[in-house]
Amino acid sequence: MYLPIVLAAYWFPRRGTAFSLVLSLGYLAMALPFAEGDAGLIVAALSRAVVFVAIGAIISFLSLRLREQEQRYRGVFDNSEAGTFIVAPENTGPRIEEANYMGAALLGSAAGDLIGEPITRFIDEPGAWGDFGERIRSDNAVYGYETVLRRLDGAAVQVLVSGGRLPDGRIILTLVDITARKNAEDALRQANAKLNTMGRLTRNDLMAAVSALLKRIAEGIREFGDPAVRRYLDSLEEDARLVQRRAEITRDYQDLGLRSPGWQPLQKVIREATSCLLLPGVSVRxxxxxxEVFADPMLDRVFSNLIENSARHGKTVSQVVITYQLRDGALSLYVEDDGVGVPEAEKEKIFEYGVGEGGGLGLFFVREILSITNMTIRETGRPGEGARFVIDVPPDGYRIV
Structure with a gap:
C-alpha cells in the first residue's frame, strides 16, 4: 500500500492526498469486515489508514515545493538577461552542460548546439579559465571577473563573469556583455586625452603670450618715466602676472578625471603629499x-592643498590633525588646524573659482576632485579657534581594511 501512495503523491502531487485517502478507504473496506468487532484490530486498521493519508499528504506537499523551486529556477535560468551556463567538470576539461538563450546568443550559437562543448573553446585569454577555476576552488564563488570571449564567428566579446560551485561539483556561470560599456569608456578616455592635449597646447601658447606681454611691459617701465604711465604699466603687469599664475595652477590639474578612480590608502596618500611640502613649524598628524577611500588619483592634491592652505593662511598654525568618524553608514573626514580660522562670511566663498590671495584655484579644484566620486567638502571651524574642513564620503566610497 505504501509504494503506490508514494509514487502517486510524487508524480501527481495535486492529487496525491485524494489518492491516498481513496486507498485508505479501500483498505478499511477490506480490513474492517475481518476485524469481527475486535477493538484492537479496528484501531490498528484506522491508524494504518491515517498513516496512509498522512504519507500521501506530506509527499504531495514536498513534491509540490520541489516542483515550484524547479520552475522558479528554470524561469530565472531561461529568462535571465545575463548569459547563464552550467559547466560540468570532466576529465577531458570543463564542458557546457546547459545554456540559456542569452548565453547562446552571446556566443553566437543555439543553446542546444553548445551542450558538450568545452567552455575553454570560447575564452580568448590564455590562462583565464585556470585563474577563474582556482578562485572558485578557494572561495566557492567569484564575482565581477573580467575576461574576453571569442564567438563562433570570431568576434571578441568583453564580459563580466560571476560563478559559484554547486553541491555536486558543477559550476554555474553568469556572463554580462560589457563590450559597449568598455568601448564607451575607451572613447571617453580618448576624448579626455585629446581635450587634455588641446588644453596643454592652449596653456603653453597663453604662457608664451603672457611672457611676451610682461617683457613689453618691462620695456615700457624702463622707457617711460611719467608717474601716471608707470602706474598704468604697473597695473597691467599685475593683471598679466595674475593670468600667468592661473595658467600655472591649471597645469597641475590637467589630468583631472583622465584616469579612473580607485581605492587609495589614506594614511599613505597624506604622508606622500606632506613629504613634498615645506611646512616650517607645522606638524601634520x-x-x-x-x-581606504574610492577617489580620483589626484586625491593627494586635495590634502596637499588643504594642508598648505592652513600653513599659508592660518597665521598661527602649529599643527594639522586629520581624523575620521563613521556616522549613519557614511564617513566624515576632518582636516583641522589651530590657526585663526575662516570668517563666517567666507566659509562658502573660499571654494569659489578665483577667490583668495592672488586668484588661487586650490580649494576650487579640491572640491572638483572630490566631486568626481561624490564626495563633498565644507568648512565648519570657529573663527579664532582654527579651520575645520569636513569631507563627507558616501557609504560605498570607503572601507576599513
Missing amino acids: PWVERL
Missing part, C-alpha cells in the same frame, strides 16, 4: 590607518 594623520590618524587614518586602515582607511
Whole structure:
C-alpha cells in the first residue's frame, strides 16, 4: 500500500492526498469486515489508514515545493538577461552542460548546439579559465571577473563573469556583455586625452603670450618715466602676472578625471603629499590607518592643498590633525588646524573659482576632485579657534581594511 501512495503523491502531487485517502478507504473496506468487532484490530486498521493519508499528504506537499523551486529556477535560468551556463567538470576539461538563450546568443550559437562543448573553446585569454577555476576552488564563488570571449564567428566579446560551485561539483556561470560599456569608456578616455592635449597646447601658447606681454611691459617701465604711465604699466603687469599664475595652477590639474578612480590608502596618500611640502613649524598628524577611500588619483592634491592652505593662511598654525568618524553608514573626514580660522562670511566663498590671495584655484579644484566620486567638502571651524574642513564620503566610497 505504501509504494503506490508514494509514487502517486510524487508524480501527481495535486492529487496525491485524494489518492491516498481513496486507498485508505479501500483498505478499511477490506480490513474492517475481518476485524469481527475486535477493538484492537479496528484501531490498528484506522491508524494504518491515517498513516496512509498522512504519507500521501506530506509527499504531495514536498513534491509540490520541489516542483515550484524547479520552475522558479528554470524561469530565472531561461529568462535571465545575463548569459547563464552550467559547466560540468570532466576529465577531458570543463564542458557546457546547459545554456540559456542569452548565453547562446552571446556566443553566437543555439543553446542546444553548445551542450558538450568545452567552455575553454570560447575564452580568448590564455590562462583565464585556470585563474577563474582556482578562485572558485578557494572561495566557492567569484564575482565581477573580467575576461574576453571569442564567438563562433570570431568576434571578441568583453564580459563580466560571476560563478559559484554547486553541491555536486558543477559550476554555474553568469556572463554580462560589457563590450559597449568598455568601448564607451575607451572613447571617453580618448576624448579626455585629446581635450587634455588641446588644453596643454592652449596653456603653453597663453604662457608664451603672457611672457611676451610682461617683457613689453618691462620695456615700457624702463622707457617711460611719467608717474601716471608707470602706474598704468604697473597695473597691467599685475593683471598679466595674475593670468600667468592661473595658467600655472591649471597645469597641475590637467589630468583631472583622465584616469579612473580607485581605492587609495589614506594614511599613505597624506604622508606622500606632506613629504613634498615645506611646512616650517607645522606638524601634520594623520590618524587614518586602515582607511581606504574610492577617489580620483589626484586625491593627494586635495590634502596637499588643504594642508598648505592652513600653513599659508592660518597665521598661527602649529599643527594639522586629520581624523575620521563613521556616522549613519557614511564617513566624515576632518582636516583641522589651530590657526585663526575662516570668517563666517567666507566659509562658502573660499571654494569659489578665483577667490583668495592672488586668484588661487586650490580649494576650487579640491572640491572638483572630490566631486568626481561624490564626495563633498565644507568648512565648519570657529573663527579664532582654527579651520575645520569636513569631507563627507558616501557609504560605498570607503572601507576599513
